[in-house]
Amino acid sequence: MTDEAANVFADPTAYADEPRLHAAMTYLRAHNPVAYVDKAPYxxxxxxxxxxxxMDIERDNNLWLSEPRPVLVTAVADDFARSQLESGAGLRTLIHMDDPHHKKVRAIGQDWFRPNALRELQVQVDALAKRYVDKMVEIGPECDFVEDIAIHFPLYVILSLLGLPEEDFPRMHQLTQEMFGADDKEYQRGATLEERMATLLDFFNYFSTLTASRRANPTGDLASAIANGRIDGEPLSDVDTASYYVIVASAGHDTTKDAISGGLRALIENPGELDRLRREPDLIGTAVEEMIRWTTPVKEFMRTAAADTTVRGVPISKGESVYLAYTSANRDEEIFDDPFTFDVGRFPNRHLAFGYGVHFCLGAALARMEMRSLFSELIPRLDSIEFAGEPELAATVFVGGLKHLPIRYSLR
Structure with missing residues (x-):
């Protein structure tokens, strides 16, 4: 049973089958919390x-390294990515880096996500939230909440912050879907590694042009900050510059889309909690944290041991890798009371959906602000809401959530 349960982490379809996934993770937490997984093609x-x-692993970033295996990919894709980096190409984002280089690169964009910067952005985000709730009224009484609303609201926020033209937003969305949806037949560009890597090439070509433009004519946006960022007095490499854009432009909206759409689904499935939030709008902050815990859009990161060590008594040799199952951690019975109960007033809520330690999500505060704005606008105007079809989850082993959320509703 341990092998069967552990193999869910090497099966992209498991994250689209929540009962099976959570049954496996619950079993592993109780019986084999450090489970060895050896399943092709990984x-x-x-x-x-x-x-x-x-949390212990995330704290010790000298022992547990992001390089060379920051996320779970197939062995073939892993080898290809390493060869690309060795040749001066490929993807090397913040999640691929370790300190001290990681800290220096992260600092280039960090000021854009600090409280002072976000306070200046609040009015724009609130206006966008109203715009998209108004759109629900226009297209109602039914919509696919993922496709019509949840994708576009955070996409508009993060790409506006970068300073990209609005006509390029659909292209950024498509490339993000292809990159994070490589394991899902609806989203993937193709079945071969070469077809999938073409998505990264398209990203890089777009952002190479953007870098040249912002270096020649800085415009005071986040894209300009990245293009003109310097490490120890030297400009960022072409790989690091393009990779920085990729992680901000893609993860900066796709994970928030997953939390927003999954959060609304949870409210529909738990009408008592929706009514509670209507009666007690001051619970919006804890409600957003619960939505993020409940959905956990980033399913995992990986770390590689820099020396021989143990985890919970299990020996792990130098060079071996661990899979940090955030979805499981966010249902851990030792941390959360009634972890499978959706509770908009849950406090404290020590979820790990944004990671922990030096790699804590750079855009966490922005994601929280977007969600608070959207649900603060939506819930008071909502007279009724129900499913108009079956919610559909994406197959993934890394980032994902709902692909489709058909709803029927009445809004003021």
Whole structure:
């Protein structure tokens, strides 16, 4: 049973089958919280399913390294990515880096996500939230909430922050879907590695042109800050510059889309909690945290041991990798009371959906602000809401959530 349960982490379809996924993770937390997984087409790894163990690993970023295996990909894709980086190409985002380089690169964009900067952005985000709730009224009484609303609201926010022209937003969305949806037949560009890598090439070509433009004529946006960022007095490499854009432009909206759409689904499935939030709008902050815990859009990161060590008594050798199962940690019975209950007033809420430690999500505060704005606008105007079809989840082993959320509603 341990092998069957652990193999869900090497099966992209498991994240589209929540009962199966959570049954497996619940079993592993109780019986084998450091489970060895050896299933093709992936290289072996240890699945870490307990909240405390994941936090311990995230704290010790000298022992547990992001390089060379920051996320779970097939062995063939892993080899190809490494060869690309060795040749001076490929993707190397913040999630691929370790300190001290990681800290220096992260600092280039960090000021854009600090409280002072976000306070200046609040009015624009609130206006956008109203715009998209108004759009629900226009296209109602039914819509696919993912396709019609949840994608576009955070996409508009992050790409406006970067300073990209609005006519390029659909292209950025498509490329993001292809990159994070490589394991899903609806989203993937193609079945071969070469077809999938073409998505990254399209990203890089777009952002190479953007970099040249912002270096020649800085415009005071986040894209200009990245293009003109310097490390130890030297400009960012072409790979690091393009990679910075990719992670901000893609993860900066796709994960928020997953939390927004999954959060609305949870409210529909738990009408008592929706009514509670209507009666107590001051709970919006804890409600957003619960939506983020409930959905956990980033399913995992991986770390590689820099020396021989142990986790919960299990020996792990230098060079072996662990899979940090955030979805499991966010249902850990030792941390959360009634973890499978959706509670808009849950406090404290020590979820790990944004990671922990030096790699804590750069855009966490922005994502929270967007969600608070949208649900603060939506819920008071909502007279009724129900499913108009079956919610559909994406197949993934990394980032994902709902692909479709058909709803029927009445809005003021």
């Amino acid at each position: 290289r072996p790894f240890y699945a870490i399913t307990k909240h405390a163990d994941i």
